[in-house]
Amino acid sequence: xxxxxxxxxxxxxxxxxxxxxxxxxxxxxxxxxxxxxxxxxxxxxxxxxxxxxxxxxxxxxxxxxxxxxxxxxxxxxxxxxxxxxxxxxxxxxxxxxxxxxxxxxxxxxxxxxxxxxxxxxxxxxxxxxxxxxxxxxxxxxxxxxxx
Numbered sequence: 660x661x662x663x664x665x666x667x668x669x670x671x672x673x674x675x676x677x678x679x680x681x682x683x684x685x686x687x688x689x690x691x692x693x694x695x696x697x698x699x700x701x702x703x704x705x706x707x708x709x710x711x712x713x714x715x716x717x718x719x720x721x722x723x724x725x726x727x728x729x730x731x732x733x734x735x736x737x738x739x740x741x742x743x744x745x746x747x748x749x750x751x752x753x754x755x756x757x758x759x760x761x762x763x764x765x766x767x768x769x770x771x772x773x774x775x776x777x778x779x780x781x782x783x784x785x786x787x788x789x790x791x792x793x794x795x796x797x798x799x800x801x802x803x804x805x806x
Contacts, residue, residue: 702799702800702802703739703759703760703761703762703799703802703806704759704760704761704762704763704766704796704797704798704799705757705758705759705760705796705797705798705799706757706758706759706760706766706770706774706794706795706796707755707756707757707794707795707796707797708755708756708777708791708794709753709754709755709756709791710753710754710756710783710787710789710790710791711751711752711753711754711787711788711789712751712752712754712786712787712788713750713751713752713788714747714749714750714751714752715750716752716786717745717747717752719786720752720754720786720787721743721745721754723780723782723786724743724754724756725743727780727782728756728780729741729743731769732758732769735765735768735769736765736768737760737761737762737764737765737766737768738758738759738760738761738765738769739759739760739761739806740758740759740806741756741757741758741759742756742757742758743755743756744756744757751788759799759802759806766796770794774794774796775793775794775796776792776793776794777790777791777792777793777794
């Protein structure tokens with residue numbers, strides 16, 4: 660799906676072309692209504708978090724992420740998906756968590772009022788080499804269908 664800022668129409672609605680690639684003529688147009696608290700310009704919000712563990716602890720940490728953190732994210736109404744990525748680089752394992760949200764309001768239900776502050780679980784300090792203080796948010800303009 661392709662949604663771009665230039666496709667914003669009256670009332671903040673966003674026109675999306677579900678079968679189009681950039682520069683291709685659309686064969687169908689969908690108009691998306693903005694969420695009540697959605698960030699301007701996108702059809703949803705992506706939140707990224709990064710953490711690093713020793714490579715020797717990476718499998719145990721991944722298991723905790725999949726059994727504790729992922730279900731926690733998925734339980735929040737307005738969560739549209741959770742992606743857990745891992746890259747082992749020598750003695751270190753980098754984790755990147757990408758979550759997708761319908762709106763800032765939905766995201767706040769998970770993160771609290773200060774959305775830019777990273778959320779940590781009790782087990783994190785036993786695995787992570789550093790508790791990075793913030794996360795990053797992005798407006799999402801294109802996503803796989805049914806995301």
